[in-house]
Amino acid sequence: MAGCQLKVCRIFNMFVMYGDTFLPNHGSYDELYYEILRQYSVFDNLNEAALQFPHQDNSSKSKVLLGCLHNIRTIGNHFTPKIEAWSVTTKTSTPTPEQVPFSHVHITMWHVRVTRFS
Numbered sequence: 197m198a199g200c201q202l203k204v205c206r207i208f209n210m211f212v213m214y215g216d217t218f219l220p221n222h223g224s225y226d227e228l229y230y231e232i233l234r235q236y237s238v239f240d241n242l243n244e245a246a247l248q249f250p251h252q253d254n255s256s257k258s259k260v261l262l263g264c265l266h267n268i269r270t271i272g273n274h275f276t277p278k279i280e281a282w283s284v285t286t287k288t289s290t291p292t293p294e295q296v297p298f299s300h301v302h303i304t305m306w307h308v309r310v311t312r313f314s
Contacts, residue, residue, distance in 0.1 A: 201242055202257070205264035208232070212267050229271055230293040233279065236272045239265060 211228055243265050246258040283289060
């Protein structure tokens with residue numbers, strides 16, 4: 197279940213956690229967070245799918261995927277209510293990347309275990 201999904205989540209985590217070493221500027225983080233939030237339903241659905249497989253043989257894959265989704269879900273849980281409140285206040289239904297009220301978000305380090313799933 198989690199082969200490709202886990203790889204994608206690890207790439208996002210690499211950008212969230214270490215992007216300051218290779219992203220060109222701070223605005224790139226804003227764009228990254230904007231795109232994560234714009235497509236948040238994909239990550240939310242992936243989280244729900246991983247939660248549905250805890251008792252099958254691939255439960256360890258599900259646990260790793262759930263852990264890998266933690267940072268992405270933290271970003272979504274932190275910003276979504278703020279953006280919704282801002283949208284109501286400004287009467288804007290779809291904010292642009294420049295309009296999103298980003299502030300610092302507390303992201304915990306999720307150590308990626310190097311594990312091969314066959």
